[in-house]
Amino acid sequence: MSCFGDPGDQQRGNAPRYLSYLRLDGIHNVDLSMRKSFVPHEGTKLEVRVESFNATNTTRFGNPDVAYGSPTFGQVFTLGPGFAPKRTQIVARFEF
Secondary structure, eight states, X not given: OOSSOOOOTTOOOSSOXXXXXXXXXXXXXXXXXXXXXXXXXXXXXXXXXXXXXXXXXXXXXXXXXXXTTOTTTTOBOSBOTTOOOOEEEEEEXXXX
16 A cells, blocks of 8 residues: 555645654654662562663654744744653652
């Protein structure tokens, strides 16, 4: 199956005139996780985890201004869809 198919001669297709999301950079996140397990007493277990999402805090920028003749042509004023700043969580789990 093709993503872009030919609708036929003299027939209009249903694709937009341009695909605006093609100007965006991809998502380049680095996620890290560390885990350590301890056995404080017989029959118990302590697990500690540290998880970091977008650990390098890489920004994803939105679309540039593409209005012809605009004084802000080519400038970016927004963040891209799906961008989340660095988030870190610490989890402790105790089993007995």
